[in-house]
Structures are given as C-alpha cells and as structure tokens.
Amino acid sequence: MSLPPPIPLAEAQERLLSQVEPLGAEEVPAAEAVGRYLAADVSARRTQPAADLSAMDGYAMRLDDLAGPWRVVGRSAAGHPYSRSLAQGEAVRISTGALVPAGAGAILLQEEAEREGDTLRLMVGGEPSPRHIRRAGFDFRQGDALIRRGLQVGPAQLALAISGGHASISVGRLPTVAVLDSGDELSADPASCAPHQIPASNGAMLATMAKPYARTVRRIGPVADDLEAMLAALGEAEGADVLVTSGGASVGDHDLVRPALERWGATIDFWRVAMKPGKPVMVARRGPQWVLGLPGNPVSSYVTAFLFLLPLLRGLAGSGQPLPARIETRLEGALPAVGERQEFVRAWFSGQTVRPVNEQDSSALGALSAANALIDRRAGAPAAISGGLVSCFLLDCSRIA
Numbered sequence: 578m579s580l581p582p583p584i585p586l587a588e589a590q591e592r593l594l595s596q597v598e599p600l601g602a603e604e605v606p607a608a609e610a611v612g613r614y615l616a617a618d619v620s621a622r623r624t625q626p627a628a629d630l631s632a633m634d635g636y637a638m639r640l641d642d643l644a645g646p647w648r649v650v651g652r653s654a655a656g657h658p659y660s661r662s663l664a665q666g667e668a669v670r671i672s673t674g675a676l677v678p679a680g681a682g683a684i685l686l687q688e689e690a691e692r693e694g695d696t697l698r699l700m701v702g703g704e705p706s707p708r709h710i711r712r713a714g715f716d717f718r719q720g721d722a723l724i725r726r727g728l729q730v731g732p733a734q735l736a737l738a739i740s741g742g743h744a745s746i747s748v749g750r751l752p753t754v755a756v757l758d759s760g761d762e763l764s765a766d767p768a769s770c771a772p773h774q775i776p777a778s779n780g781a782m783l784a785t786m787a788k789p790y791a792r793t794v795r796r797i798g799p800v801a802d803d804l805e806a807m808l809a810a811l812g813e814a815e816g817a818d819v820l821v822t823s824g825g826a827s828v829g830d831h832d833l834v835r836p837a838l839e840r841w842g843a844t845i846d847f848w849r850v851a852m853k854p855g856k857p858v859m860v861a862r863r864g865p866q867w868v869l870g871l872p873g874n875p876v877s878s879y880v881t882a883f884l885f886l887l888p889l890l891r892g893l894a895g896s897g898q899p900l901p902a903r904i905e906t907r908l909e910g911a912l913p914a915v916g917e918r919q920e921f922v923r924a925w926f927s928g929q930t931v932r933p934v935n936e937q938d939s940s941a942l943g944a945l946s947a948a949n950a951l952i953d954r955r956a957g958a959p960a961a962i963s964g965g966l967v968s969c970f971l972l973d974c975s976r977i978a
Contacts, residue, residue: 583851585956586884586919592847593860593885594899597892600750600818607739610730612789613748614895619724622742625716629677631684633709636697638668640682643705647697653678668697677710684709717741727897749895751792752818756784757810759834760824760873763799778942779823779878783871786882787821790890807837818893820866821886824873834870835859843868851956853918854939855881867893874939880921880951883972901970903953906931912961915954923948924969931969948972 584592602616631637631653638647647668653659658676659669668685669678677684689703699705717723723741724734730746738746758780767776777799784794795817800810814820822834835845843863848870850858854877859870867889871881883901891899909932912922924931926949933952936944951970954961961967 581847581849583849583856583918584847586850586852589847589850589858589860590884590888590900594888594892596846596862597889597899599895600752600893602747602895603750604745604747607735607743607746610738610746610748611732611735612730613746613751614729614891614897615724615726616747616749616895618722618726619738619741619743619746621717621719621721621723624714624718625740626711626713628713630711631671631673631675631677631709632711633684633686634672635684635686635709636668636690636705637663637671637677637681637684638705639663639665639680640707642666643683645697645699649692649695649697682710683707725897727895729896749893751790752890752893753816754784754787754791754794754819754821754890755797755814755817756780756787756794756821756823757797757800757814758783758823758873759798759800759802759807759810761802763824765799779871779873779875782875782879783821783823783882783886786879787819787886787890790887790894791819802833804833804837804840807833808840811837811841814866818866819869819886819889821869821871821882823871823878838863838868838870850881851918852880852884853916853920855884855921856918858885860885872939875942876923876939876945879945883951883970884921904969904971905966906969908932908952908961908963908965908967911963912952912954912967914960915956915958917956919956920954921970922952922954924950924952926950926969926971931967 642665647666649670650667651659652670653675654672655674659678663678663680683705685703685705689700691698691700723737758777762774763777765777770776780796780798784796787794797810797813800806838861843861846860846862848859849856855872857872858881861868869886871878888899907930909930912933922933923937923944924933931950931952934944934947949972951972953968
C-alpha cells in the first residue's frame, strides 16, 4: 500500500478549519449562553449607568457650593433616590451606587466629613470632588457594541449582556457528536480485563473532551477489528454532526477505519500529519457529516483531539478563534533536537516555568495525567536549553484564544 506523505500540522489544521461553517444560530436565555459562542454582535439596548451615580459613601452637594457648611436635607441610597433638586447650602447623605440628586455635582467622602445633627462641615484636608461620581454612560451607551460575534460567553460577558438589556442571546448551535473506539484488545469493563486486553478508556476521554462544545455526545463501542462490525457501528453514527474514531486509523492488518469509512461512503480529505505523537490522523466527510480518525494510543488520541477535534467543534459552534491559545514561557530542564515531525512534549506549567514530565511514550496515561501543558517544538528545531523560551498550550480543554 502506497502511503501519502504526512502533511505539516499547520496545513492540516488550515485544511480542516477552512471548510468549517457554523451550524447556525439559536436564541437562548442569557444565563444558558455561558460557554457558547455568539452568533451575532451584542449591542447595548440601554445606557450604563443610566444616570450619574455616586462611586463612594459620603455627601452630595452642588459643584458651586464646595466650602460649606451645609444642611443635610435627606438621603440618597442605592435604589432609593432623593427626589428633590439641591439648593445652595444643602447636602444629601449618599451611598455607593446611589443616584446623584439633581443639582449636585460633587461628593464629599464620608471620612472627610464632620457632622453634628443636620449640620455638615469639612474636616481639615477634606475636599468635595466630582471625581467620585460615576457619570451616566461611562461604561457604555445605548447602541454601543458590547461583545463581538464569535466570542465565547463567560461570566463577565453574561453580566455585560444582561446589563446591556439582553434577556436572551443569539448563540451558535452546538454539534452532535458520536465517539467510536475500536480494537480487539479493548475491554468495555475496566474491572474485568484479561492480560491480553486493556480497558477502553479513549472513548470516555474523548467524549469528556468534546462535551463542553457539543449538544450531545454518544459513545459507540468498543468495536471489534472486523469490517462488518465496523460498518454496523458506523451506521449507529448516522445523523451525528461529528464522528470521531479512536484506533484503527494506521496501516496495520487490523486497522480497518479507513476501508470501513470508504465503504460507508465517506471521502478522505487527508490522512497522516507530520506530528509526534499522533501521525495517523484522518479527516473525512460524508455529506455534511465530519469524520475524524484519531490514533489508538491514548496520548496520541488526546493530543490529536486537542489539536483537531476541539477546534472543529468550536468552529461548528461558531467560535471566531477555534484554535487553542499559546503562551510563551521559560523551559525548566533541557530538550533534545527535534526530528522531521513537529513534537508535542507533555509538561507541567508551574505558572513561571514549564518542565517536561519524565515519560513521553504515547501510551503513558500516568505521564499525561501528570501534565497540564504541551510544549510545541517545530520540526527540525535544535536542542533547547534550560531557561530558554518555549511555546506551549495549556491543557485546559475549555480554554480558547
């Protein structure tokens, strides 16, 4: 069998994502939009704050009446404004967030005030100031753009949208996902596993990775290394927006994913990527359905899912920046020169430096579990010395640019 040459990772990701179109939009209650991607710009339907508010606890007085003394004529509290306009020589007790009374233009801080009954005086060094007033519209004004299409809604964006007058938000539809793992060596029961078997952990891992970006995730398998069994399993994935397989995507006698996909009617876009771990990655289409064939080794499956499956799901869900975010940090320890394939070194990021974990075998789940970062090393890169800068991805699968 003549094998296609592996293609560079950046080219493979570009070929994948250049074909991705968001699945459409739906309007959901604002609180249900967290974690979703905006399908349209969010603009302010109101001004925030809608009127001048006090930024501090103290007293409000006229801007042309800053020397005192003053007579305290009332109170303005948050949600309970003072109803009259201030006259010369008058002041109002005011709390943080309260409406500044009509006619007032300065706030005297509580700790700079001296009060006896209704008589208010300046303490030595005290100074009423307009800087303690949050002016109407200082945060945003009606019609202002608040959040751009394609951004992910987090707690801060949720609060901003609600403050802007939105009870519901238009977000991208989430894809449905089917996860299929295959291999005669896989046991569905991790508590009852013969010496020639291994627990089927990849399906659970991939389904968990996909869950934040999917409407539903369905697991299929484990499926035996048999072409008819594989075709039957593929039939169970009918209707899923994305089918991701684990195992069987290489070139061994029992690697049946590619021939099964071709019999099923899928068209292979590309197969084999110049990366380590994870070279036997496959991307295919069957009508509108996406198919990702990932390696069976668990670390390879995880890394390729991080770099292909999650960006695909984010793109379908409407993300404007589906690829994971990079950071640059200092290397703790040394790394050898890189060969012909781009390498992803499992590592621990301390917040200051990144240190490779001891075991880099593509089957070592203990080492993967001990890692929270991938060091990205370009093909042909020279040896890296301790203290040098390296590019990394943080392995929080919900993190985006």
